[in-house]
Amino acid sequence: MKNSATVFLSLSLLLLLQTFNGVKAGFLCVGDRFLSNSSYRENRDTLFSSLSSKVFTNRGFYNASLGRAHALALCRRGFERQACINCIEKAIREIKRSCPDQVESFNWDGDDADQVSCLVRTTDRPTFRILDLDPLTNDPNPVDLDSSTKNITLFRQEWETTVNRTLEAATAENPASVLKYFGAVNAEFMEFPNVYMMMQCTPDITSGECKECLGECVKYFRDFSWGKNGGSVCRPSCVFRWDLFRFYGAFANTTRIPGPPRPFLRQTQANSASGMKGRIIAIVVIPTVINFIVLIGLIRAYGHMRKPKNETSECVEEDCISDGQFMLRFDLGMILTATSDFSPENKLGQGGFGTVYKGMLPSGQEIAVKRLKSGSGQGDMEFKNEVLLLTRLQHRNLVKLLGFCNEGDEGILVYEHVPNSSLDHFIFDEKRRLLLTWNVRYRIIEGIARGLVYLHEDSQLRIIHRDLKASNVLLDADMNPKVSDFGMARLFNMDQTRGVTRRRVGTYGYMAPEYIRNGRISVKTDVYSFGVVLLEIITGKSNQDYVEVEAMGLPTHAWKCWVAGEAASIIDPVLSRSQTNEIMRFIHIGLLCVQGNVAKRPTMGLVIQWLGSDTISIPLPTTAGFTLDATNQAKGEASLNKLSVTELSGR
Structure with a gap:
């Protein structure tokens, strides 16, 4: 069991390190060079000047030409407006810096921190509705897969099944979206709770061409990067990436799918069966113990929360919720400073259970502070309900709860500040x-x-x-x-x-x-x-x-x-x-x-x-x-x- 725990903790450390891997990008400069004062440079820069805004107004994909200069850009499906614009502009800056005088370039840029990915491509020839497989970039993770899995044969079977699922999703045309070729899958593997895979093609090519392009990307990864625990292959017309952590914000609305059916593996030696059993126990038991510890900690934390005089430790009616996770407890003094002692000038609005104020933390982060009415039994229930629920919910279309404060008679909820008020x-x-x-x-x-x-x-x-x-x-x-x-x-x-x-x-x-x-x-x-x-x-x-x-x-x-x-x-x-x-x-x-x-x-x-x-x-x-x-x-x-x-x- 000791060895099993070591395997599990090593795997956990590996996954944690991977989350800081940062940026994945496919960038390349090719082709002839042009003079610094040429009309091609002038036309290319003119196209660049409005490319990010044009991509947004055209719902994620834009293609334009001026003279001999041709430019094409797109963002990941489901993009946020400003994140898409920032990504396009960043890609343009990189092209100007790294390809100052080369005719052709493409940049599949991705930033995990900004939750977005995008493509910017320039050429001196028409590319619209033309499948281009070359040139390509290959960016495998530096960590070997052998260091984090003991059954590479099973892993490959699960990986191939996930490839097929993602490819099917990406090449099934979505006529409702300009970005019609996109697939993102979150799958469960035997030795990995989450494997993430994304594929996308430029929408100007056909579904068959998209499938061919992505298939070539997958084949290239198999041939030249197999054995690495993640990576990306980018071509001018498509991108393929997989990793053991979320990236580009591409998985916000995906549901993890169970792993493929496990094949029966005959063990010829007793110690092989024992080893597999030990790993399974480690993967199942250790997270359970951790969750139990978290639950105990949560119960103890809420034991210090304010209760009405007649409240017992039992749930009241069918709406009581008793599960949750740790989150930040704010000091009342910090809240008072952030809101200027709940100044009327900082008041954003008032509802049935309390008043909302704008505030600013010492770090400069703007917050919205909901101060519940004192002595309201309904307010107490709402306070507990909202804290317990929102600690478990993370979605771009749900407001984010940053923490809470419950000192004396105060019940306070601290949210991200959403600047444009309510609908x-x-x-x-x-x-x-x-x-x-x-x-x-x-x-x-x-x-x-x-x-x-x-x-x-x-x-x-x-x-x-x-x-x-x-x-x-x-x-x-x-x-x-x-x-x-x-x-x-x-x-x-x-x-x-x-x-x-x-x-x-x-x-x-x-x-x-x-x-x-x-x-x-x-x-x-x-x-x-x-x-x-x-x-x-x-x-x-x-x-x-x-x-x-x-x-x-x-x-x-x-x-x-x-x-x-x-x-x-x-x-x-x-x-x-x-x-x-x-x-x-x-x-x-x-x-x-x-x-x-x-x-x-x-x-x-x-x-x-x-x-x-x-x-x-x-x-x-x-x-x-x-x-x-x-x-x-x-x-x-x-x-x-x-x-x-x-x-x-x-x-």
Whole structure:
């Protein structure tokens, strides 16, 4: 067992060192040289000057020519705007520095820290729609595979299977994306919990040419770099990379797939079987022990947290969560300094459970500080719930919790600062709404959907948000959405799909009708809320505006217009008429999400597919559900549409 532990710890150290491997890039200068004052240089630099912005406006891929100069650039699918621009500009700087007077160059640049990869290529001949396999770059990891695995035969079988899976994903054309050739796979191997592999081709070539290019990359790695525990091969038309750690941000929305079926390996000697058994025990038992220690530490940490006078150590109702991980505990003095003693000038907003302030840490990092109301039992539950959940959740479309503070009567949550406030400050404001072009709204809708897919399907937990609304969607500097406020979220077992709760929490107008009436909760509860938010983004109007007019809200109004053949009438007038067909498809999807029939509502995974493709057949929606009936309207409950509630009692 001692030897087994040594093997495991050595492997862990190797993986840790690999995470600091930094940058992977394929860079090459070839071809004839040109004079410093030549027209080719002038034309190339002119193309370079607008290349990064053109790539973004053309959704990730751009090709241009000027005189004899030709330039081509693309970013990894799923790129962040600023990261893509930075990558392109960095690649251009490297070409200018290293290829100051050479006609042809290509730079498959990748930066793990910036979570992005990109290609910039220049030539003096047309390359658009032409497959180019040469020249190539090969960048294997310096560490040998033999130092981290004892069964190289099994590893190769698993690796080849993963290659085939990634190749199939990369060459299956995605017509909804300009970057139609891309595949990223996270696989589990016998001796490695995670192996990451990515392939991408320029989208101007055919699927068959893409497969040929990637196949040649894989073959080159097999022939010249096999035995290394990772590496990349880059050609002008494609890139292939695999490693034992995440890279380029390419795996944010991937789910680890189980390893290929293990072949039966006959052991001829008793000590061989014993050795294999020892390694398996090390891989299984040691992480379990580590997790147990972490859990004990978490329980002890929360033992010092403030409790209401009558609170016992047992969970209250079905919403209690008792699992989590360590995170940073902030000193109250540091919080007071960062926020200037919770100065009113630093106030960002106020919600049902507390006030949010902007702050700055001594390091210069901007933060958002949520100060919960003192003495609120609901605030205590929200505080614990949010800390325990967000320590386990990491996704680009979820707000990041940095830490917490609980001293005396204070309950404080510290988040990353998201500079553009929340979606409701833009979409419901007559002037700010003008900034939300259709491309921006498209990105916001898709980002919210991806965040929910992660919560429902891809994270290590199954979580239902229960309070998705425009004010709980924050917008970063590039107007990318981040779902926030997990104080009301509900944790499910991974094999559990629905349940019933006595405590209704959420916001009127966004809560699914079956949840309000019967307490029935499922992932379809969030799907309904998403549908309402989607319709608000398209109309530029709050659900409350339609409650006051229609008495049943935006879903019912949109449904009536759809049935009457007038769905286009609800589109925000500031949006371009040239994109009406795509917007109408989004209205169609929104109506499918707010259907009264729970079983007919799609999952968020299916919604993502529909949002990204205009060729997939989408079913017709049925009657929209609504959350306010005539009786409630008469009693004035429509005015509660913007208020978070925690319980509904019978009347």
